[in-house]
Structures are given as C-alpha cells and as structure tokens.
Amino acid sequence: MKIVLMGYMGSGKSTIGKQLAQSLKYPFVDLDEYIEVQEQLSIKELFSQKGELYFRKKESFFLQKLLKEHQNLVLSLGGGTPCFAGNLEALQQQGSVSVYLKSSIKVLTDRLFKEKDQRPLIAHVTEKGQLEDFIRKHLFERAFYYNQANIIANTDNKSISEIVSN
Numbered sequence: 001m002k003i004v005l006m007g008y009m010g011s012g013k014s015t016i017g018k019q020l021a022q023s024l025k026y027p028f029v030d031l032d033e034y035i036e037v038q039e040q041l042s043i044k045e046l047f048s049q050k051g052e053l054y055f056r057k058k059e060s061f062f063l064q065k066l067l068k069e070h071q072n073l074v075l076s077l078g079g080g081t082p083c084f085a086g087n088l089e090a091l092q093q094q095g096s097v098s099v100y101l102k103s104s105i106k107v108l109t110d111r112l113f114k115e116k117d118q119r120p121l122i123a124h125v126t127e128k129g130q131l132e133d134f135i136r137k138h139l140f141e142r143a144f145y146y147n148q149a150n151i152i153a154n155t156d157n158k159s160i161s162e163i164v165s166n
C-alpha cells in the first residue's frame with residue numbers, strides 16, 4: 001500500500017510520516033528531501049536559483065517516479081504538491097491512500113512563524129498577523145485540493161502517536 005500525507009506547510013507531514021512508516025515497517029520518503037538530494041540544492045536554493053516553476057516540474061516528475069517505483073511506501077508531500085498540474089490525478093491513478101493532515105490556522109501560524117525562513121513562500125513575511133492573513137487566504141485556495149484526500153485527519157491537540165494510531 002502507498003500512503004501519501006498531504007497538508008499545509010507546518011502540518012506535521014514529515015514527522016507523522018516517519019512515525020507511521022516505522023510502525024508499518026514501510027519505507028519512508030519525504031518528497032522535499034528527495035528533491036533536494038536529486039537536485040543537489042535545498043528547496044530554498046531551488047526557488048531562488050531556478051524559480052518556482054522549475055521546482056514544480058521536478059516535484060511532479062519525482063512524485064510520479066516514486067509512486068511507480070514503490071509497492072509499499074509512506075510518502076510525505078510538500079504543502080503545494082496536490083495543488084499542481086496532474087499530481088492529484090497521479091495519486092489516484094497509482095492507487096495510493098491519501099491523508100490530509102488538517103491543522104487550524106492558529107496552530108499553523110504559531111509553528112510556521114518560527115520556521116518561516118526555510119520556506120520560500122513565506123520567508124518574506126515579517127509579522128505574525130501578516131503570516132496569519134497569508135495562511136488564511138492560501139489555505140482557502142488549497143483546501144479544494146486537500147479535501148479530495150481519501151482520509152481527513154484533524155491534528156490539532158493530538159499527539160503524534162494518537163494521529164498515527166488512528
């Protein structure tokens with residue numbers, strides 16, 4: 001089985017994915033980390049040196065490659081992966097089970113304000129209120145895609161082990 005975790009930046013996809021893979025004894029891949037290794041550049045460098053469009057093309061390419069190569073896998077996507085050309089369809093065609101890790105705007109804002117510098121889409125934001133406004137609008141656009149996941153898991157006020165065991 002291929003289990004694919006999606007959700008906004010800061011929703012815990014990588015942390016939860018790692019734990020889930022461990023408990024299922026499945027291989028784990030974090031799509032962002034995989035792209036960084038393949039391209040020999042950090043996500044931040046990819047955006048600044050090659051641009052977002054280049055990153056999105058690579059993201060789609062490596063997503064399809066990983067889905068084809070693995071029978072069993074836990075895969076954590078980047079926050080934008082399900083929202084770009086054909087990626088949701090690829091997930092459906094490859095028979096994966098997708099899980100949307102849903103977090104509230106407040107929780108995402110608190111987490112991302114501390115970690116924003118590594119994330120090119122929000123690195124420019126200087127104030128917390130501004131970040132919250134950005135997330136609210138962005139999440140509104142992206143929820144259309146995330147809500148097409150097979151399973152929606154609310155993650156607020158839950159420990160990682162609770163989320164994994166459910």
Ligand code: S3P
Nearest residue numbers: 008009010032078079080119120
């Ligand atoms: C992005 C999310 C990031 C990374 C890139 C773009 C997005 O991944 O893929 O910075 O479009 O939301 P995380 O969700 O792991 O931060």
